[in-house]
Amino acid sequence: xxxxxxxxxxxxxxxxxxxxxxxxxxxxxxxxxxxxxxxxxxxxxxxxxxxxxxxxxxxxxxxxxxxxxxxxxxxxxxxxxxxxxxxxxxxxxxxxxxxxxxxxxxxxxxxxxxxxxxxxxxxxxxxxxxxxxxxxxxxxxxxxxxxxxxxxxxxxxxxxxxxxxxxxxxxxxxxxxxxxxxxxxxxxxxxxxxxxxxxxxxxxxxxxxxxxxxxxxxxxxxxxxxxxxxxxxxxxxxxxxxxxxxxxxxxxxxxxxxxxxxxxxxxxxxxxxxxxxxxxxxxxxxxxxxxxxxxxxxxxxxxxxxxxxxxxxxxxxxxxxxxxxxxxxxxxxxxxxxx
Amino acid sequence: xxxxxxxxxxxxxxxxxxxxxxxxxxxxxxxxxxxxxxxxxxxxxxxxxxxxxxxxxxxxxxxxxxxxxxxxxxxxxxxxxxxxxxxxxxxxxxxxxxxxxxxxxxxxxxxxxxxxxxxxxxxxxxxxxxxxxxxxxxxxxxxxxxxxxxxxxxxxxxxxxxxxxxxxxxxxxxxxxxxxxxxxxxxxxxxxxxxxxxxxxxxxxxxxxxxxxxxxxxxxxxxxxxxxxxxxxxxxxxxxxxxxxxxxxxxxxxxxxxxxxxxxxxxxxxxxxxxxxxxxxxxxxxxxxxxxxxxxxxxxxxxxxxxxxxxxxxxxxxxxxxxxxxxxxxxxxxxxxxxxxxxxxxxxxxxxxxxxxxxxxxxxxxxxxxxxxxxxxxxxxxxxxxxxxxxxxxxxxxxxxxxxxxxxxxxxxxxxxxxxxxxxxxxxxxxxxxxxxxxxxxxxxxxxxxxxxxxxxxxxxxxxxxxxxxxxxxxxxxxxxxxxxxxxxxxxxxxxxxxxxxxxxxxxxxxxxxxxxxxxxxxxxxxx
Numbered sequence: 107x108x109x110x111x112x113x114x115x116x117x118x119x120x121x122x123x124x125x126x127x128x129x130x131x132x133x134x135x136x137x138x139x140x141x142x143x144x145x146x147x148x149x150x151x152x153x154x155x156x157x158x159x160x161x162x163x164x165x166x167x168x169x170x171x172x173x174x175x176x177x178x179x180x181x182x183x184x185x186x187x188x189x190x191x192x193x194x195x196x197x198x199x200x201x202x203x204x205x206x207x208x209x210x211x212x213x214x215x216x217x218x219x220x221x222x223x224x225x226x227x228x229x230x231x232x233x234x235x236x237x238x239x240x241x242x243x244x245x246x247x248x249x250x251x252x253x254x255x256x257x258x259x260x261x262x263x264x265x266x267x268x269x270x271x272x273x274x275x276x277x278x279x280x281x282x283x284x285x286x287x288x289x290x291x292x293x294x295x296x297x298x299x300x301x302x303x304x305x306x307x308x309x310x311x312x313x314x315x316x317x318x319x320x321x322x323x324x325x326x327x328x329x330x331x332x333x334x335x336x337x338x339x340x341x342x343x344x345x346x347x348x349x350x351x352x353x354x355x356x357x358x359x360x361x362x363x364x365x366x367x368x369x370x371x372x373x374x375x376x377x378x379x380x381x382x383x384x385x386x387x388x389x390x391x392x393x394x395x396x397x398x399x400x401x402x403x404x405x406x407x408x409x410x411x412x413x414x415x416x417x418x419x420x421x422x423x424x425x426x427x428x429x430x431x432x433x434x435x436x437x438x439x440x441x442x443x444x445x
Numbered sequence: 446x447x448x449x450x451x452x453x454x455x456x457x458x459x460x461x462x463x464x465x466x467x468x469x470x471x472x473x474x475x476x477x478x479x480x481x482x483x484x485x486x487x488x489x490x491x492x493x494x495x496x497x498x499x500x501x502x503x504x505x506x507x508x509x510x511x512x513x514x515x516x517x518x519x520x521x522x523x524x525x526x527x528x529x530x531x532x533x534x535x536x537x538x539x540x541x542x543x544x545x546x547x548x549x550x551x552x553x554x555x556x557x558x559x560x561x562x563x564x565x566x567x568x569x570x571x572x573x574x575x576x577x578x579x580x581x582x583x584x585x586x587x588x589x590x591x592x593x594x595x596x597x598x599x600x601x602x603x604x605x606x607x608x609x610x611x612x613x614x615x616x617x618x619x620x621x622x623x624x625x626x627x628x629x630x631x632x633x634x635x636x637x638x639x640x641x642x643x644x645x646x647x648x649x650x651x652x653x654x655x656x657x658x659x660x661x662x663x664x665x666x667x668x669x670x671x672x673x674x675x676x677x678x679x680x681x682x683x684x685x686x687x688x689x690x691x692x693x694x695x696x697x698x699x700x701x702x703x704x705x706x707x708x709x710x711x712x713x714x715x716x717x718x719x720x721x722x723x724x725x726x727x728x729x730x731x732x733x734x735x736x737x738x739x740x741x742x743x744x745x746x747x748x749x750x751x752x753x754x755x756x757x758x759x760x761x762x763x764x765x766x767x768x769x770x771x772x773x774x775x776x777x778x779x780x781x782x783x784x785x786x787x788x789x790x791x792x793x794x795x796x797x798x799x800x801x802x803x804x805x806x807x808x809x810x811x812x813x814x815x816x817x818x819x820x821x822x823x824x825x826x827x828x829x830x831x832x833x834x835x836x837x838x839x840x841x842x843x844x845x846x847x848x849x850x851x852x853x854x855x856x857x858x859x860x861x862x863x864x865x866x867x868x869x870x871x872x873x874x875x876x877x878x879x880x881x882x883x884x885x886x887x888x889x890x891x892x893x894x895x896x897x898x899x900x901x902x903x904x905x906x907x908x909x910x911x912x913x914x915x916x917x918x919x920x921x922x923x924x925x926x927x928x929x930x931x932x933x934x935x936x937x938x939x940x941x942x943x944x945x946x947x948x949x950x951x952x953x954x955x956x957x958x959x960x961x962x963x964x965x966x967x968x969x970x971x972x973x
Contacts (some may be wrong), residue, residue, distance in 0.1 A: 195490040269680040282668040391597035394673040402907040
């Protein structure tokens with residue numbers, strides 16, 4: 107079978123399995139929410155509302171139906187692309203996700219860029235003398251950033267750069283005195299497209315601290331991956347062969363060792379993007395970043411079933427898409443990869 | 446291998462570029478408008494007075510709308526949209542309210558009795574908190590364009606304070622024509638000093654309403670922002686990023702730090718009437734706490750002064766009543782103060798001490814830091830004073846779960862708090878003590894069961910109902926009887942009062958509160 111057809115078959119299989127995976131995830135979330143203690147009606151009315159008021163609201167929200175019927179309604183809606191309405195204020199779940207997802211993506215992508223730049227830069231310490239100061243510093247950085255608790259680092263960064271030094275805002279996504287530019291919800295892109303430089307500056311200032319904190323904490327993964335693979339590449343036969351041909355050390359590293367060492371890093375980047383889409387919770391909470399993880403946390407606290415279900419399904423779908431895209435990219439870049 | 450020197454040389458330009466970047470942003474941006482920035486916790490998911498229940502939403506609505514009456518921070522009831530105090534006649538079953546004739550809604554339509562009746566009926570029909578009004582109002586009439594008449598099913602002395610509730614803020618019938626039977630979450634058209642010009646759940650913009658009937662706001666407008674955690678709120682105030690901070694979700698140490706900054710003149714601090722009570726509920730319909738002697742012993746074992754100091758450095762004053770101070774009946778202190786010797790005697794009477802320790806599981810809401818500190822402090826205090834009689838086993842449970850399982854009798858002892866929907870003793874006593882079906886001192890159905898105590902006493906319900914019918918001294922006497930019965934039953938142990946605070950920068954005047962515990966945003970102003 108030709109490589110192109112092999113890739114096509116692989117992609118087709120992964121995409122065909124995606125609905126099954128999403129169904130499993132949606133079912134699991136649906137059941138877990140119903141098993142968890144707590145009642146959305148209490149969240150709306152308060153625990154002291156009379157039973158009659160609770161029963162009326164339960165009926166209005168459809169929570170008086172059997173679990174089976176609720177499940178069928180949920181799946182039916184999902185098949186029609188309808189994620190339902192929030193129990194708390196009857197806002198369409200798709201609208202809630204539409205507002206929160208761009209914030210999370212903007213933060214994740216920027217953090218990933220920071221992580222890649224910082225992580226790969228430090229990862230180059232692998233080329234330094236083994237056990238030397240630079241090598242040890244790189245190793246320490248890789249382990250340290252990986253091991254530090256995100257909420258602790260985030261709060262320290264907040265106290266240092268926002269409260270003490272006053273360089274950057276404490277939290278939020280946009281200056282309070284300004285109206286965000288209308289558009290896609292990606293404030294940086296919207297500001298650029300509308301030519302609103304004040305808005306761009308405001309959005310960037312709010313983005314720097316959470317994105318750098320998250321990015322630097324993630325960069326250890328990149329550092330460790332690059333160090334490991336670069337070390338391995340530098341000891342491989344083809345690098346020795348390159349050296350024996352009289353190439354300079356820089357040429358050996360840049361042309362031969364680095365491309366091979368970077369391929370596994372690409373896979374790691376893909377996994378990191380996927381996990382960041384819904385997983386930057388601690389950073390979003392600490393910096394009051396109105397993203398999807400913060401919204402998910404609030405909705406879980408309120409037992410807002412449709413919002414939690416909708417967010418989980420959408421994030422799961424994005425994770426599937428990103429992981430397939432990364433697999434394909436790796437396969438395209440590395441002819442040795444077979445599926 | 447690359448040398449360190451070469452690497453250092455290649456990194457130098459990067460470091461220089463970073464330094465330039467930081468130097469460019471090394472100061473906070475200047476204010477982009479004359480509006481003030483007010484920060485609080487809690488995303489606002491609905492601006493509909495029929496739906497709003499969170500502190501943030503009610504605070505915002507209090508600036509965008511008016512109620513018929515307002516209660517000052519000293520407890521005086523004054524007419525707002527009403528032209529005068531209510532006239533009560535016909536044995537207390539008819540309340541007539543004259544309305545102001547110079548009030549406009551933000552959409553330019555006129556406020557009148559029809560508009561008020563529309564808003565009240567809408568709240569009673571779809572309001573999530575309509576049970577607060579209950580069955581008290583049997584009919585709403587508009588005999589004249591600016592005269593509202595409420596027919597009551599029973600006399601109710603708490604009705605006047607109920608009419609100060611933000612949930613009863615009138616809305617424009619024109620703007621809400623299509624939302625008579627459903628909520629309008631992202632818009633609000635009321636009569637208040639501000640109109641809403643931009644709404645997002647995390648940020649709202651308010652601008653003065655130029656045709657406001659009353660005194661215009663003292664500022665050029667407000668930007669209200671939401672920050673999701675205490676550290677961010679604290680940091681935003683300290684760094685000067687926000688002008689005013691509301692205290693509803695601040696951790697105790699940060700509240701104290703701001704309090705001390707205010708003492709040093711670095712900030713201004715305003716205090717409102719304390720309307721949130723912290724209390725312990727004891728499960729009184731099952732062993733071992735069905736024994737009233739044991740419950741009384743627990744009430745005596747609690748050292749409120751110590752707990753208040755350790756948890757909040759005294760910012761949460763000790764409480765010996767279910768009704769907050771400042772409300773009618775709130776000055777009495779029917780619950781006993783800490784008395785370890787007397788508590789020991791009662792534990793002995795109940796069969797404990799002298800080698801038999803009463804192990805009490807004590808639940809607190811794990812997501813409320815003050816409750817956790819309170820539980821730890823009480824546990825240590827018991828260990829110090831009564832270790833041979835009582836031991837507390839702490840159990841942190843998320844608040845949503847606590848509230849869900851409270852009415853199922855899941856917790857023997859649990860720390861909770863309560864804020865009445867309106868500033869009246871009725872809003873504190875009825876939700877804890879009211880009972881519809883009882884057997885002796887056990888309440889099977891009613892608020893006392895929902896509250897997790899399942900406690901009542903013969904004659905309590907009648908006295909409670911009478912206290913809402915009577916007025917003046919007779920009411921105070923009834924309230925006193927109710928509280929003394931509750932203290933004797935000891936199914937609840939009041940712990941502390943939570944005082945609302947707000948901080949402003951020194952460039953602004955001290956924030957002022959109204960009698961409902963909300964900051965009067967229209968009075969925030971810059972000072973020389």
